[in-house]
Amino acid sequence: MLRVIKKDLIIFDLDGTLVDSSGDIAHAANRTLREMGFPSMTVSEIKANVGWGVRSLLEKVMPNEPAERIDEARRIFLKYYSENLVDETRFYPGVEDTVRHFRASGKMLAVATNKQLALTERILDELGLKSCFSALVGGDSVPNKKPHPEPLFFIMKSLGIESADTVFVGDSAIDCESGASAGVFTIGAAYGFRGKEELKKAGCEMIIESFSELETIII
DSSP, X not given: OOOOBOOSEEEEOSBTTTEEXXXXXXXXXXXXXXXXXXXXXXXXXXHTTOSSOHHHHHHHHSTTOOHXXXXXHHHHHHHHHHHTTTSSOXXXXXXXXXXXXXXXXXXXXXXXXXXXXXXXXXXXXXXXXXXXXXXXXXXXXXXXXXXXXXXXXXXXXXXXXXXXXXXXXXXXXXXXXXXXXXXXXXXXXXXXXXOHHHHHHHTOSEEEXXXXXXXXXXX
């Protein structure tokens, strides 16, 4: 059952939470797979391996490849992806209005993602919401990526907000683990890349079916 929580800082994951980037990521991954001599995969297959960062994605879709081959694949992926970053990527329904609602009501907003910071900034800028966020942390911003709590600790420290006054919204077990380790209230986004069952097993404290629900939950 949903309940009302009072928080000053809302931190969001990016892919699968704020934006549906699955199409553009899949196109870049399949371009990479073909150039590396592998067959293409479906969007669903690729989406299931998103969340840990580019290198991890490629290690999962190109299993048992040596490090130098993964390095080569990563260069191919990032070149193509950066050139086609928002061809299909869009905010999920309700994201723009709800983010602006929270910003207007005085909430501090931030993003913690394992995507590279420069790509994160470009996506939010090109889609028109970058100015709404007080802090952005990418997978290359701090030594440890999610599910380590460091990205969340970094944001809270930089904005001067305690964990008790923070909520983290994400779509995967990675996000649930990161939030729990940081001691913040964690909400799972069932509409995202992973679905409700993974979030329930991961122990998210609350699960939402649509982004707009956050307006009635967080005060």
